Amino acid sequence: MSHRLQIGILGSGPAGRTLGTGLLGRGHQVMIGSRDPAKLQTWLAAAGPEAQAGSFADAARFGELIVLSVLGSAAEDVLRLAGLDNFDGKILLDASDPLDFSSGKPGLFVGTTDSLGERIQRLLPRADVVKGLNTVVAQVMVDPSLTGGDPDMFIAGDSEQAKAAVTGLLAEFGWPVIDMGGIESARWLEAMSLAWVVYSHRTGKTHHAFKLIGK
């Protein structure tokens, strides 16, 4: 898609504005939709004559491709405000996440509230469970040198001492280890393994692993 596109962006937060400016810089036409388009005056002045602002419905009508860049908790309301019919036959790039911080810990309001790692910790209350090594195949467990770089191993567990011990052990194989917090983070590590599985299914490849860039 190298031609000039009409792109609607729903959401006037930092992501929507930055994305809008970036897309204008690549020659696309951009309209940001907001509950309160007046808030976009500063952005419009900086972004140049091609930049436009309007209501959610204006931006949805304007876009051939529409980017959803609002808080996950507002996503479905914003789409209704924008008019569901305005998306018919169009592409919606959904950049939202169902983030839920109401419990005091990061979670998802659509998604999982449990994991096998947590189940196992509940089954073994007097053991220190550390989730790890669950996202790679056998050979990569003991030799993380892969084509294209050195991946990271992500672990989670409630005991700092146990995580330190596992980190030491994994270091003997050459793994840089990233501590993802308490055992409840097994939810995200187990889901990352599904991303791994889906990629394997699609490509037939098995020797790959994730790395966190910019850490």
Added chain:
Amino acid sequence: MSHRLQIGILGSGPAGRTLGTGLLGRGHQVMIGSRDPAKLQTWLAAAGPEAQAGSFADAARFGELIVLSVLGSAAEDVLRLAGLDNFDGKILLDASDPLDFSSGKPGLFVGTTDSLGERIQRLLPRADVVKGLNTVVAQVMVDPSLTGGDPDMFIAGDSEQAKAAVTGLLAEFGWPVIDMGGIESARWLEAMSLAWVVYSHRTGKTHHAFKLIGK
């Protein structure tokens, strides 16, 4: 943990055997536990005199640190077979995943069966929803060059045409794009964003993103 450890491995599949050999090679004592220890004769012969095999309970009793390397669907049964008390005061490295292929698509038997991306696709049945850009902050969306390498952008959606369009658009910002399949993969991409959030919370950093190494 640089001293010689007694490590029990529950599971005699490729992961358990490879890990066992790897740990023996780093000077640790290893016992693999299996429902059928006789299956481990070949491994024992190859792994040398320090290698041991036994029942799940033998391996759990043997290990100061125990690695759980069985199918997720068997994990809790295996722990019960091994004797729950045998884990008291010990470290359990849980390398299992709650994989569930019964639907014909990769899923989790503990975990999510929905995502915000899928909800949005259901809300807009005549639009083509593509999940993407949900795992990075605004500035990284339009400039993926990060310290330490170039991350990947993972997308999911049911329309190949829509994914091609989004891939083209993201390429204008310099993103290599990895197609993670249908919109149901939004489950894993939204959970990856939680891994991102947890890391941000723990470190205060925001400019990071995942890369798939070995692809």
